[in-house]
Amino acid sequence: MSKFVAVVGNPNVGKTTLFNSLTGLALVTANYPGVTVERKVGRMQLEGEPVYLIDLPGTYSLSARSPDEMIVADVLLSQQKGEEPVDLILAVVDASNLERNLYLVTQLLELGKPLLIALNMCDLAERHGVAIDYAQLEQVLGAPVVPVCAHKRVGIDALRASLQNLLQGQTAAPKPLVTFSEQFCESVRDLHAELNQKQAVIGRRVSLFEALRVLADRGGYAEQRLVDALGEPFRDKLNDYRLRAAQDGAVAAEESITRFKTIRRILDRCVRVSPKRQDMFSERLDSFLTHPILGLVFFVLVMSIMFQSIYNAAAPVVAWIDAGLSLLVQGIDNVLPQGVLRSLLVDGCIAGVGSVLAFLPQIVVLTLFIALLEDCGYMARAAFLMDKFLFRCGLSGHSFIPLLSSFACAIPGIMATRTISDRRDRFVTILVAPLISCSARLPVYSVMIAAFVPNTPVLGGFVRLQGLTLLLMYALGILLAAPMAWLFKKTILPGAPPPFLLELPSYKLPQMRTVVFKVYRQGKEFLKRAGTLIFALTVVTWALAYFPPLSSNVEAVYENQRREIEQTFPDGDEREVRLAQLERDESRARLENSFLGRAGRSLAFLFKPLGWDWRIGVATLSSFPAREVVVATLGIIFNIENPEDESNEGLVSALRQAKRPDGSPLFTVSVALSLMVFFALCCQCGGTLIIIQRETNSWRWPAFTFAYMTALAYIGAFVVFRIGNWFENMAPH
Amino acid sequence: MSDKDLTQFAAGTDLTVSHVAGDGPVANRLREIGMIPGARLRVVRQGSPMIVQLGNSRFCLRGQEAALVKVQTAESVQGAEAKFSPVESPGTCLF
Ligand SMILES: Nc1nc2c(ncn2[C@@H]2O[C@H](COP(=O)(O)OP(=O)(O)OP(=O)(O)O)[C@@H](O)[C@H]2O)c(=O)[nH]1
Ligand SMILES: [Mg+2]
Numbered sequence: 001m002s003k004f005v006a007v008v009g010n011p012n013v014g015k016t017t018l019f020n021s022l023t024g025l026a027l028v029t030a031n032y033p034g035v036t037v038e039r040k041v042g043r044m045q046l047e048g049e050p051v052y053l054i055d056l057p058g059t060y061s062l063s064a065r066s067p068d069e070m071i072v073a074d075v076l077l078s079q080q081k082g083e084e085p086v087d088l089i090l091a092v093v094d095a096s097n098l099e100r101n102l103y104l105v106t107q108l109l110e111l112g113k114p115l116l117i118a119l120n121m122c123d124l125a126e127r128h129g130v131a132i133d134y135a136q137l138e139q140v141l142g143a144p145v146v147p148v149c150a151h152k153r154v155g156i157d158a159l160r161a162s163l164q165n166l167l168q169g170q171t172a173a174p175k176p177l178v179t180f181s182e183q184f185c186e187s188v189r190d191l192h193a194e195l196n197q198k199q200a201v202i203g204r205r206v207s208l209f210e211a212l213r214v215l216a217d218r219g220g221y222a223e224q225r226l227v228d229a230l231g232e233p234f235r236d237k238l239n240d241y242r243l244r245a246a247q248d249g250a251v252a253a254e255e256s257i258t259r260f261k262t263i264r265r266i267l268d269r270c271v272r273v274s275p276k277r278q279d280m281f282s283e284r285l286d287s288f289l290t291h292p293i294l295g296l297v298f299f300v301l302v303m304s305i306m307f308q309s310i311y312n313a314a315a316p317v318v319a320w321i322d323a324g325l326s327l328l329v330q331g332i333d334n335v336l337p338q339g340v341l342r343s344l345l346v347d348g349c350i351a352g353v354g355s356v357l358a359f360l361p362q363i364v365v366l367t368l369f370i371a372l373l374e375d376c377g378y379m380a381r382a383a384f385l386m387d388k389f390l391f392r393c394g395l396s397g398h399s400f401i402p403l404l405s406s407f408a409c410a411i412p413g414i415m416a417t418r419t420i421s422d423r424r425d426r427f428v429t430i431l432v433a434p435l436i437s438c439s440a441r442l443p444v445y446s447v448m449i450a451a452f453v454p455n456t457p458v459l460g461g462f463v464r465l466q467g468l469t470l471l472l473m474y475a476l477g478i479l480l481a482a483p484m485a486w487l488f489k490k491t492i493l494p495g496a497p498p499p500f501l502l503e504l505p506s507y508k509l510p511q512m513r514t515v516v517f518k519v520y521r522q523g524k525e526f527l528k529r530a531g532t533l534i535f536a537l538t539v540v541t542w543a544l545a546y547f548p549p550l551s552s553n554v555e556a557v558y559e560n561q562r563r564e565i566e567q568t569f570p571d572g573d574e575r576e577v578r579l580a581q582l583e584r585d586e587s588r589a590r591l592e593n594s595f596l597g598r599a600g601r602s603l604a605f606l607f608k609p610l611g612w613d614w615r616i617g618v619a620t621l622s623s624f625p626a627r628e629v630v631v632a633t634l635g636i637i638f639n640i641e642n643p644e645d646e647s648n649e650g651l652v653s654a655l656r657q658a659k660r661p662d663g664s665p666l667f668t669v670s671v672a673l674s675l676m677v678f679f680a681l682c683c684q685c686g687g688t689l690i691i692i693q694r695e696t697n698s699w700r701w702p703a704f705t706f707a708y709m710t711a712l713a714y715i716g717a718f719v720v721f722r723i724g725n726w727f728e729n730m731a732p733h
Numbered sequence: 734m735s736d737k738d739l740t741q742f743a744a745g746t747d748l749t750v751s752h753v754a755g756d757g758p759v760a761n762r763l764r765e766i767g768m769i770p771g772a773r774l775r776v777v778r779q780g781s782p783m784i785v786q787l788g789n790s791r792f793c794l795r796g797q798e799a800a801l802v803k804v805q806t807a808e809s810v811q812g813a814e815a816k817f818s819p820v821e822s823p824g825t826c827l828f
Contacts (some may be wrong), residue, residue, distance in 0.1 A: 065758050096789045100767045110828050128789050179824035188827060208828060218756060250756045256764035258824065285779075286791075290778055308756045384793045387782045392794070397782065421758070499759045499798050500782055501766075504791040 002050045003167050004085070006075055008108065009092035010101050011058030012505050014120045017094055017150040017514070019055040022160070027046060046164045054086070060100070062107045063213060063252070064221035066421035073221065076111055077210060086164055088114045095125035095132060095147070098271060102263045103256070106178050110209050114171040115143040118160055121155075122147045124506070129274040137270040138700070142174040142503070149614055151511055178262045178403040184254060187245035188212050191238075195226070200266075202229045216251045282506045284589075289381050299385055301376075302446045306369045307471040308463060310362050310442070317361035318446075325354045340546070348542030349635055353535050354635070362446065363439045363526050364519055367408055371518040375510035379404070387500055391481045394489030396500040399429040403481065406436035407474070408522055410688045412696055424493040430692055431488055431705055432481040434683050435712075439526070443631045444679045445473050451652045452672040476680050480712065529626070538632045541622050545636050550589060557587045591615075591637065598620075610678065610714070611671040611721040613660060620678065627684035670724025674717040682713035736803035739785065740796050747807040748774045754801050766792065767774070768802055 009015045022041030040055045054075060057068035075086060091108055093101040114430065117138075125132065138145040144162050148155030165171075178696040180188075192211035195235055199205060206214075206226075213222040215238065227234055242249035259515065289295050319623035329346055336342040373379050387397030398420050406413030413433045420426040429598035437445075455466045463471075549555075561582055591597050599620075600614035607617035615637050631651065638654035658666040683689065689702040696702075736751050753763045763771040767787055768774070777784040781796035 060762065063761065063765070065762075099788055100790065103765060103767070112828075124789075130789075131764055176826060176828040179826050181824050185825050185827045212827070217758075217761070218759060248756075251760040253753070253764060256761065257769050260767065282791075286777065286784070290784060292780065384782060387793070387795070391781075396795075397793070402776070499791070500795045501759070501762060501794050501798060503766075504784065504793060527767045 002052060003087045004052050004054065005088045005090050005163065005167075006054045006056060006086045007090045007092060007143065008056050008072060008076065008104070009058060009120075010060055010094060010097075010104060011091050011503060013058065013094040013101065014094045014150040015058065015187055015513075016055055018090075018118060018120060018148065018159075019053055021150055021153050021156050023053055042161075046160065046167065051163070051167065053090070059104065061104055063217040064473045065217070067418040067426075069421075070221050071418075073213070075491045076108075076113075077207065081703075086113060087629065088116060088163070090163070091115060091117045092150075093117055093119050094121045095119045096121050096128050096130055098125075098130070098132070098148060099260070099263055099267060103259055106176075106259050106262060107209075109141070109143070109174050110176045110178075110212075112173045112207075112209075114166050115174050116157055116159075116166055116582055117141065117143055117145045117154075118150075119147045123149050123152070129715075131272045131274065133270045133272075137266070139677065140266050140269060141177070141268075151514075177266070178259050180258055181246075181254070184245045184251075184258075187241050191215055191241050198230065202226070202704055210474055212255075214238065215244055215245060218242070218252065218253045226340055280726070285507055286381070286504070289378070290384055295381070295385050299382055302373070304463065304471060306366070307474060308467040308553075310365050310470065314361035314365050321357065321361070328354075343546055344539070344542060347546075348539055349535075349664050353530055353538055353632060357527075360523060362442050363408075364523055366439055366442070367519045367522040368515065370404065370408060371515040372510050375508075375514050377505045377507040380504045383502060384504065389482070390485075391497050391500075393485040394495075394497050395425055395485055396426060396498045397502055398498065398500060399425065399485075402429050402433055403436055403478075406433045406438060409438050409440070409525075410436065410685065411691050412666075415690070417695070420498070422495065422498045424489070424495045425498040427696060427701065428485050428488045430695060430701070431708075432485045434685065434688050434692075434705060434709060435477045435481040435484065435681065437477040437680055438685075439522075440626070440628045440685065441473075441617060441679055444626050445470055445676055447634070447651055447655065448633055448672040450674050451655045452667055452669050473676055480681065480716075484712075530628075533626055534628055534632065537622070537625060537629045538636070541596070541629070541633050544599075544638050545591060545594050547594060547713050550586075550593055554589065554593075557588075558582065559724050596637075609721075610674050610717045611668075611725065612675065613666060615658075615666075616671075616675060620675070625686045627679060627682075630679065630684075668724070668728055670721050670728055674721035677720045678713045678717035680713075681716050683709035736805065739774070739799035739802040739804055740779070740781075742776050742779070742806070743811070744776050744779045744805070746776050748776065748804040750774060751803045751805055751809050754803060759798050762800050763794075764800065773807065774802075774804060776800060 007015050007019050019042060020039075023044045036225070041054045042055065044051050044053060056072045056075060059069045059072045060075055062069075062076070064070045076089065088112065089108055091105055093105060105115075107118065119132070119134070119137075132147075134145055134147055144166070146159045146162050148154060148159055150156075155392040169552035188208070188211050191214065192206065192208050195202065195211060195214075196659050210222055213220065214226055217223060223235070223238065239249060240253050245251050246254040255625075268725065289298060329350055332342060332345050332350075337344070348524055382404070383397040383400035386400045390399055399417070402413045402416040402420075405416050406412075410433050413436070414430050416431070417426045417429045420429060421531050449469050453466050453469050457463070458465050458468060562579065565575060565578045565582065592601065596612070596618050603617060603621070604614040607614065607620075612620070616634075619630045619633040619637060622633045634655065635651050638651065638658055655667055656665070660666050683706050689706060692702040693699055693703055739748070742748060750768050750770060752770055753760050753768050772787065775786040777786050779789060781799075782793045783796070783799055784791055784793045785799075
């Protein structure tokens with residue numbers, strides 16, 4: 001019989017860290033409250049028996065108001081459908097904040113399940129001058145207490161031993177500690193009795209603890225679920241119960257105050273606080289980093305350094321990958337004869353998937369920065385600083401972490417919105433999250449910037465133009481997300497700005513393990529996508545660009561011309577140049593004749609206002625399922641066009657050499673910018689749309705997201721091209 | 734004696750909570766993190782959002798939420814701690 005253990009605790013107390021030490025499974029941890037938003041299960045072996053650990057989102061109490069708190073309540077009350085009941089609760093408690101942490105513990109004691117308490121952050125407690133009598137605490141709470149230090153893996157063996165003990169024996173559940181007033185208890189019991197009479201209508205048995213939650217959490221999740229089952233009039237009845245339970249019906253206040261009274265009594269017996277040395281380090285840092293002006297300056301500085309590094313630090317590695325790919329192409333050229341197979345490998349796979357792969361280093365640098373900032377505790381400060389700004393858009397600092405995660409990828413970003421309790425604020429955040437420039441846009445920006453933006457130093461040499469352009473592209477997403485959020489909050493999802501209450505963790509040195517795992521996971525995810533989805537789309541695009549072949553009549557014309565050149569020019573440079581030119585012409589004709597070319601040319605009118613020709617348009621269309629594909633498609637299109645590109649500088653030079661039919665360069669700076677802006681604003685990501693559907697439980701929202709972003713992208717690209725074009729025409733050549 | 738709220742004190746002030754007003758979700762959450770009568774607070778940064786120190790943790794909250802937290806300066810409540818002293822509670826066990 002396999003056993004299930006739920007890991008529960010306040011936000012940011014080290015649940016995931018402990019979970020990882022126990023299971024060895026790498027889950028993402030961060031020094032930011034509310035990082036675990038989805039229930040994750042890991043496996044550990046205890047004496048050969050498998051034990052499943054469930055890592056739950058952090059919560060201050062079992063009164064559920066946001067979706068992630070509902071997950072906790074559901075798992076603990078065993079109300080997840082089709083799920084094994086939890087055999088044991090592993091409560092993770094922050095020893096340096098015992099009073100607040102024990103609040104949840106007093107609730108857990110009432111669930112009638114065996115409980116094991118892991119007292120984490122013992123190092124911090126010691127530093128704060130908190131001395132805990134563990135044996136005494138264990139006795140008072142009536143549940144085993146194991147001191148641990150999760151991030152240093154201290155006490156893990158003892159914890160395993162305790163787990164083993166509790167899971168093997170027929171452990172009785174511990175006794176509840178908190179006692180409530182006479183009328184309070186009576187009212188809850190009466191409600192419980194009534195609910196059990198209505199068992200048939202509700203469809204299940206309601207526990208006494210759930211009855212308490214229904215009563216205490218006015219407008220909460222438990223109440224809503226019952227009202228859904230029993231009808232709206234039941235709400236009034238609940239209010240009667242509340243009036244009976246506490247003065248003015250303030251059940252929640254009565255509950256929390258009573259609990260804390262008990263906790264004070266416990267602490268008096270088990271904890272001695274010596275005149276505490278404050279966390280002077282965090283305090284000093286905070287007086288600077290949360291300063292309304294200096295803090296913002298620092299924030300902008302950090303972000304600039306981050307984007308500068310994405311470009312500069314990753315550049316050499318990107319160059320190596322490109323060089324490696326060129327070698328590979330030469331190798332294939334030597335081995336394989338000209339033909340379909342060679343074209344598939346060189347023009348399809350390498351030019352396609354290869355050009356996407358070359359961006360791995362940049363994605364690693366970006367994730368590395370985010371992981372470092374999260375783990376050292378800075379992110380919560382950034383959320384604090386950004387709250388003022390988000391407040392103006394009708395959101396709160398709680399939306400910051402989902403939006404920031406979206407810089408890596410909108411999918412985890414959208415999942416992270418579960419910590420937002422208000423439905424409308426959550427939906428608005430979901431709607432604008434895909435506007436934030438994710439790492440999949442990086443390849444597009446990179447190629448365009450490398451090809452068409454000069455790398456001249458600007459602003460006194462502090463930054464270079466390429467890095468600055470990249471920063472601006474990223475800024476564009478944010479600058480548009482803000483007014484869009486404001487607009488949605490005013491129109492389709494109206495409501496007051498949500499409350500904002502966030503814990504600021506102490507600063508600490510980032511944990512190497514955590515950071516490396518996070519970067520590794522993101523990198524792996526990227527490679528997996530490149531190897532599967534992107535690869536498949538690339539092969540399809542290549543086939544569409546390769547077939548059908550030119551008709552034999554046309555082939556014959558080119559063949560004749562070739563023979564003519566060979567006869568007229570016996571040898572020498574002239575002959576080589578002319579032959580190469582002919583080959584390029586033939587390739588272009590082949591591309592224009594292909595399925596892709598035909599489709600592109602018939603849709604050319606759509607792209608013309610944006611300054612694009614049909615080739616750019618086709619590349620964009622092909623990347624609607626996944627935006628990175630555009631780089632691959634551009635690679636395929638321009639590689640097919642330039643079969644004898646001996647310089648082999650890859651896509652960048654191919655794009656620079658691309659010409660319009662009249663011989664002028666295809667890409668000007670304004671065309672490049674218009675393409676970048678389109679990609680910055682468009683929702684070209686099937687995965688994002690699917691996750692929006694899952695999180696909002698309706699197809700309306702993904703459809704809406706897709707529509708508004710596509711419109712925004714088209715308008716944005718149009719405006720940028722027009723303005724850029726005007727400047728280019730003004731400037732002397 | 735009318736209570737002032739958290740927004741009315743400068744950074745660096747030590748305060749004692751007298752109560753959190755209201756029975757809505759935000760008021761409840763504030764109580765659940767420990768803002769109950771007698772709890773000690775310190776204003777770290779004033780404004781909206783503001784930062785307060787509560788025990789060994791820091792929270793940031795907006796003016797709107799902070800206005801729910803009614804407080805007194807630490808000196809003016811020397812005796813108030815008694816209100817919350819560890820007398821054995823008389824209540825009955827619910828479970
Ligand atoms: N000083 C100290 N830090 C720790 C300890 N255990 C974990 N941490 C750090 O605390 C931070 C939070 O850890 P997580 O494991 O993400 O916390 P969590 O409880 O899963 O957080 P949520 O899922 O957001 O609720 C990380 O930066 C850890 O490295 C410990 O014993 N001592
Ligand atoms: Mg976690």
